Amino acid sequence: AQKVTQxxxxxxxxxxxxxxxxxxxxTRDTTYYLFWYKQPPSGELVFLIRxxxxxxxxxxxxxxxxxxxxxxxSFNFTITASQVVDSAVYFCALKRGNFNKFYFGSGTKLNVxx
Amino acid sequence: KAGVTQTPRYLIKTRGQQVxxxxxxxxxxxxxxxxxxxxxxxxxxxxxxxxETQRNKGNFPGRFSGRQFSNxxxxxxVSTLELGDSALYLCASSQEGETYNEQFFGPGTRLTVx
Numbered sequence: 001a002q003k004v005t006q007x008x009x010x011x012x013x014x015x016x017x018x019x020x021x022x023x024x025x026x027t028r029d030t031t032y033y034l035f036w037y038k039q040p041p042s043g044e045l046v047f048l049i050r051x052x053x054x055x056x057x058x059x060x061x062x063x064x065x066x067x068x069x070x071x072x073x074s075f076n077f078t079i080t081a082s083q084v085v086d087s088a089v090y091f092c093a094l095k096r097g098n099f100n101k102f103y104f105g106s107g108t109k110l111n112v113x114x
Numbered sequence: 115k116a117g118v119t120q121t122p123r124y125l126i127k128t129r130g131q132q133v134x135x136x137x138x139x140x141x142x143x144x145x146x147x148x149x150x151x152x153x154x155x156x157x158x159x160x161x162x163x164x165x166e167t168q169r170n171k172g173n174f175p176g177r178f179s180g181r182q183f184s185n186x187x188x189x190x191x192v193s194t195l196e197l198g199d200s201a202l203y204l205c206a207s208s209q210e211g212e213t214y215n216e217q218f219f220g221p222g223t224r225l226t227v228x
Contacts (some may be wrong), residue, residue: 037219042221043202043221043222043224044219044220044222045204045206045219046219047216047218047219091157099170100145100147100164100169100170100208100217101147101159101162101172102157102159102206102217103159104149104156104158105156106156
């Protein structure tokens with residue numbers, strides 16, 4: 001069975017602080033894909049990043065970075081120098097290699113205060 | 115390129131009624147998936163259509179059904195509405211091919227059942 005766990009329900013930080021959102025996944029597949037999506041109050045899910053199971057290279061995109069570790073089944077997301085506009089709910093998701101079906105975590109609500 | 119569009123954006127129905135939601139995918143995308151988002155259950159996969167055929171299905175009762183047209187537009191129908199069907203219904207589209215592409219989400223239809 002596939003499962004994605006985001007243990008942090010809600011996080012509050014002050015602007016310019018760094019924050020890490022945790023994601024732990026479960027799957028027996030060898031080929032799978034991991035995603036992060038951002039959901040602002042408007043409701044639309046915005047794609048942030050995709051990683052496949054064969055690529056453990058960490059990635060940095062501006063203030064965002066992702067740490068993928070297969071040994072711990074984790075795909076954590078760090079925002080450096082957070083901004084108020086980063087306030088949103090962030091979802092981690094898993095997609096099996098042969099199925100176009102996403103398994104989402106329960107989401108982490110990030111509040112960035114000025 | 116226009117994004118995924120969903121209509122209507124908001125809907126209020128009463129128990130026992132039925133409802134039809136519409137989704138227009140990004141031009142060229144042939145896969146359309148539907149998700150239900152509720153505070154209690156989070157984001158749950160309903161079904162996926164590809165080339166007018168249901169390809170994947172989640173664990174929802176038969177009251178939830180869908181279809182896809184030759185132009186890839188999709189509709190989702192819920193019959194005999196229950197209070198628990200109140201949710202944000204998100205549609206996502208992706209390009210042909212199952213194994214790698216992220217899904218692009220629409221803004222959702224917020225359904226309230228009274």
